[in-house]
Amino acid sequence: MKSSIVGLGLAGLTREATPPPAELARQAVVAAAHDAGLPVSTIDGLVVCRTSAAGDSVLGLDLQRALGLRDLALNRIALCEGASALAAIQLAALAVSAGAAKTVACVFADTPVIPGKRMSASFGRLKTGTGVEGLRYSAGLFGGAAMYALSAMRYLAVHGLGEEVLAYVAITTRRWAALNPRASYRKPLSYDDYFAARYIAEPLRLFDCAAPVNGAIAVLVTSPERAADGARPPVHILACAEGHPGTPDRRGFDRQLDHGGATAARALFGTTGLAPGDIDLCEFYDAFSISPLLALEAYGFCPAGEARQAYADGNAGPGGRLPINTGGGHLSGYYLQGMTPVAEAVAQLRGTAGDRQVPRARTALVTNDGGRFDYHLGMLLGSGEHVT
Amino acid sequence: MSFPPIPEPDAASAGFFAALDAQRLELRRCTACGTVHLAVLVCDACGGSGFAPFLASGAGIVHSFTRLHMAHHPAFAEALPLTAGVVELAEGPRLFARLVGQGPCAVGAPVMAEFSDCDGRGLVVFSLIAG
Numbered sequence: 189m190k191s192s193i194v195g196l197g198l199a200g201l202t203r204e205a206t207p208p209p210a211e212l213a214r215q216a217v218v219a220a221a222h223d224a225g226l227p228v229s230t231i232d233g234l235v236v237c238r239t240s241a242a243g244d245s246v247l248g249l250d251l252q253r254a255l256g257l258r259d260l261a262l263n264r265i266a267l268c269e270g271a272s273a274l275a276a277i278q279l280a281a282l283a284v285s286a287g288a289a290k291t292v293a294c295v296f297a298d299t300p301v302i303p304g305k306r307m308s309a310s311f312g313r314l315k316t317g318t319g320v321e322g323l324r325y326s327a328g329l330f331g332g333a334a335m336y337a338l339s340a341m342r343y344l345a346v347h348g349l350g351e352e353v354l355a356y357v358a359i360t361t362r363r364w365a366a367l368n369p370r371a372s373y374r375k376p377l378s379y380d381d382y383f384a385a386r387y388i389a390e391p392l393r394l395f396d397c398a399a400p401v402n403g404a405i406a407v408l409v410t411s412p413e414r415a416a417d418g419a420r421p422p423v424h425i426l427a428c429a430e431g432h433p434g435t436p437d438r439r440g441f442d443r444q445l446d447h448g449g450a451t452a453a454r455a456l457f458g459t460t461g462l463a464p465g466d467i468d469l470c471e472f473y474d475a476f477s478i479s480p481l482l483a484l485e486a487y488g489f490c491p492a493g494e495a496r497q498a499y500a501d502g503n504a505g506p507g508g509r510l511p512i513n514t515g516g517g518h519l520s521g522y523y524l525q526g527m528t529p530v531a532e533a534v535a536q537l538r539g540t541a542g543d544r545q546v547p548r549a550r551t552a553l554v555t556n557d558g559g560r561f562d563y564h565l566g567m568l569l570g571s572g573e574h575v576t
Numbered sequence: 577m578s579f580p581p582i583p584e585p586d587a588a589s590a591g592f593f594a595a596l597d598a599q600r601l602e603l604r605r606c607t608a609c610g611t612v613h614l615a616v617l618v619c620d621a622c623g624g625s626g627f628a629p630f631l632a633s634g635a636g637i638v639h640s641f642t643r644l645h646m647a648h649h650p651a652f653a654e655a656l657p658l659t660a661g662v663v664e665l666a667e668g669p670r671l672f673a674r675l676v677g678q679g680p681c682a683v684g685a686p687v688m689a690e691f692s693d694c695d696g697r698g699l700v701v702f703s704l705i706a707g
């Protein structure tokens with residue numbers, strides 16, 4: 189796609205009270221420019237990801253004014269539910285490679301954590317809904333956990349698996365988080381700890397659910413030529429693809445398990461000539477523990493129903509052959525929707541991931557899911573060793 | 577008395593909810609290819625837009641389910657843990673619904689529709705069939 193990520197900026201990443209999303213977004217963009225060694229005024233494009241999950245956060249096109257940016261060549265809101273971050277970066281990459289803009293900032297910000305309140309106050313809000321999709325609320329299925337639980341329950345039933353499969357994911361992801369100073373939960377999680385935790389929505393327990401934070405993440409996208417002069421090792425965008433299955437909900441189809449990654453994978457591997465075996469690490473969207481299992485299968489790393497092996501034999505964890513969610517993901521790291529896996533992939537491919545650095549990390553797969561697995565984007569990122 | 581939230585009908589589901597408000601579960605068969613739908617404007621199987629409504633048998637199986645351990649709405653506060661999921665009707669379409677009754681809940685378990693009136697709006701839940 190002839191574009192590269194040259195700046196990464198983080199703001200907040202806390203469960204304490206923070207400024208509103210618009211201010212966090214401003215701080216993250218400034219931090220990303222600083223990280224890239226560029227003045228903020230270099231930015232000539234802005235793509236803002238807006239979240240619908242946590243509700244009232246207001247973040248819009250007027251971020252331009254907050255940043256004091258004049259004469260932007262691109263200013264856009266990217267909306268693809270949880271996949272909005274990769275949708276934003278894809279738009280930035282297309283704009284840069286087409287010459288429509290030179291240096292584009294993509295930013296996500298959210299403040300779902302209200303100190304002293306349960307997360308359901310933000311993510312389980314009352315809704316009535318419209319049409320037959322709204323019947324989920326008549327059934328009491330509020331919030332993301334309830335919906336992902338339907339996928340998880342069916343996954344376990346179809347493949348004849350037990351809840352320990354989900355435990356492997358939560359425990360492995362915590363092992364990575366222990367190595368990441370930015371992670372929310374770093375204390376080791378034992379098998380007994382996992383099963384002692386309360387159910388949220390069966391089969392999902394507390395540690396099967398993301399760790400929300402208030403915060404913002406921004407990345408700066410520019411051309412590989414400009415990236416070569418940057419302050420940081422460039423991370424190249426090798427390919428980006430979407431997959432939105434729209435699976436009918438009737439006999440003969442499986443809306444619980446169909447995953448947009450299958451379509452995205454064909455495009456990503458097809459355009460790059462790469463294969464699952466060429467991927468050094470995966471940063472999957474893991475708002476719930478079922479997600480990386482389905483992503484591994486959708487992307488062809490293993491046959492359906494066998495993703496647990498990557499976790500059971502240790503390959504997904506530190507020192508393994510296929511490291512997955514190396515910063516602790518959403519589960520133990522921090523939930524900033526689609527930007528969480530992007531930020532970790534950038535750190536790994538730059539070689540700046542500290543104690544959790546994956547040796548010889550050259551190619552990373554990053555995924556974003558929205559609306560469970562209905563709206564999906566995948567991106568292949570490469571370190572400077574990739575020729576673009 | 578607090579009732580569960582009942583969706584507002586949209587263009588695709590106007591017939592479905594009108595029937596449900598009259599305590600009936602109505603499906604629609606594509607007149608071109610015979611595919612049975614819950615509520616659509618266009619048949620995804622053939623592109624047809626003609627449908628003939630008919631009443632569902634009310635029988636189905638559990639496609640997936642969960643037990644929720646926290647109530648997000650007062651209507652469910654006394655029902656915890658709340659069992660709900662996706663029911664696959666005998667005719668093929670699936671819908672979100674609460675699962676009630678004493679029968680064992682599992683993927684594939686048989687269920688039967690039960691109707692109730694919520695202040696003039698219809699609600700369908702599915703009862704797990706015992707033994």
Ligand SMILES: [Zn+2]
Binds near residue numbers: 608611619
């Ligand atoms: Zn048809």
